[in-house]
Amino acid sequence: TQLLEQSPQFLSIQEGENLTVYCNSSSVFSSLQWYRQEPGEGPVLLVTVVTGGEVKKLKRLTFQFGDARKDSSLHITAAQPGDTGLYLCAGFYNAGNMLTFGGGTRLMVKP
């Protein structure tokens, strides 16, 4: 059982559509990060959220940390083929120093 559950596991959409992916846990995280990983590469950090209820925007990507710091969402507006990849959430659990990853959402954006 993973500490961080991501949904959906797979998502295939057309260019221009909007989408939201979720990261949920029964545990409280001191901070939560979102990464994107492309085939044959390591994950690349997109954002870190620290405060419950925090919302961060990165161009067409909007990240939200739940009020109770147990969940997070990533919303992409007007998806583009370049957004294709594996989106991973990861968190530091209970102020510890070990980064725990979710299983990821594999996104494919078709032109």
Next chain:
Amino acid sequence: EAGVAQSPRYKIIEKRQSVAFWCNPISGHATLYWYQQILGQGPKLLIQFQNNGVVDDSQLPKDRFSAERLKGVDSTLKIQPAKLEDSAVYLCASSLRDGYEQYFGPGTRLTVT
């Protein structure tokens, strides 16, 4: 600035054989991490070094896996003997210090047959 380097990129071995992976972190980064990413899953931390000391190796299968970072720079991860379930991508990451942003290398894809 050069990123995290890993080699080899791909390795195929038979079960019960040995294998070693090498990682060169970003210059000046004190903290180094090894992760295992099984197909369809997120990365799982195996071991974390702070300079040349081990900070956390609670998820490292110590009966077959070993890792070292002797001079506090490069690191090697060894598996001896390998099992089929060790097939995965092994990612190395480094950060300026513990708790700072982690930068990942491209990984080594290991296939055990």
